[in-house]
Amino acid sequence: MKIIAIGRNYAEHAKELNNPVPTTPVIFMKPDTAILKDNKPFYHPDFSEDVHHEIELVLKISKEGKHINENFAGNYFEEIGLGVDFTARDIQQRHKEKGLPWELAKGFDGSAPISNFVPKANFKDLYNLNFKLDINGELRQHGNTKDLLFSFERIIAFVSRYITLKKGDLIFTGTPEGVGRVKIGDRLEGYIEDVKMLDFYVK
Ligand code: MG
Numbered sequence: 001m002k003i004i005a006i007g008r009n010y011a012e013h014a015k016e017l018n019n020p021v022p023t024t025p026v027i028f029m030k031p032d033t034a035i036l037k038d039n040k041p042f043y044h045p046d047f048s049e050d051v052h053h054e055i056e057l058v059l060k061i062s063k064e065g066k067h068i069n070e071n072f073a074g075n076y077f078e079e080i081g082l083g084v085d086f087t088a089r090d091i092q093q094r095h096k097e098k099g100l101p102w103e104l105a106k107g108f109d110g111s112a113p114i115s116n117f118v119p120k121a122n123f124k125d126l127y128n129l130n131f132k133l134d135i136n137g138e139l140r141q142h143g144n145t146k147d148l149l150f151s152f153e154r155i156i157a158f159v160s161r162y163i164t165l166k167k168g169d170l171i172f173t174g175t176p177e178g179v180g181r182v183k184i185g186d187r188l189e190g191y192i193e194d195v196k197m198l199d200f201y202v203k
Pocket of ligand 1: 172175
């Protein structure tokens with residue numbers, strides 16, 4: 001399986017990092033070794049002084065497809081979950097300045113904690129979904145899918161023009177504003193609406 005992630009998919013987040021609001025989706029990938037499940041602790045890497053949390057809704061691809069038409073793209077995911085796209089912002093910044101790729105900042109071990117997945121049919125409106133991240137009991141990020149720049153269908157159609165999607169692949173759909181540093185000892189709790197999906201510690 002593979003993990004595809006969308007950068008800058010919420011305008012307010014693009015602006016907080018002084019990035020332009022994109023006109024086509026920005027994508028990058030993480031290896032499967034980035035995945036952390038079952039609320040296992042995230043071990044803070046020693047190569048970064050500035051690992052940021054990015055809370056994101058995650059799609060689980062339910063069948064193989066390439067060149068998927070946007071009108072039918074909704075048929076390619078049945079479940080959604082919540083994830084954190086941990087980002088070594090200091091490494092990413094240095095690489096951005098040199099025009100280098102982001103893998104070391106985005107793809108390191110444990111950089112993709114994910115929740116269990118739930119049927120999308122559980123939700124009345126996929127484009128009015130609140131999700132949030134609390135750290136040590138304090139609200140740090142809140143997003144609503146009505147603010148997505150590129151819809152889930154648009155993302156699937158776009159990505160599958162280039163990369164065949166397979167059953168079980170995950171798509172991180174972008175973070176809202178409020179990203180910031182995590183430190184050892186922090187407790188991260190993530191919610192979709194009022195349902196707690198993530199609850200783990202930084203060690
Ligand atoms: Mg992200």
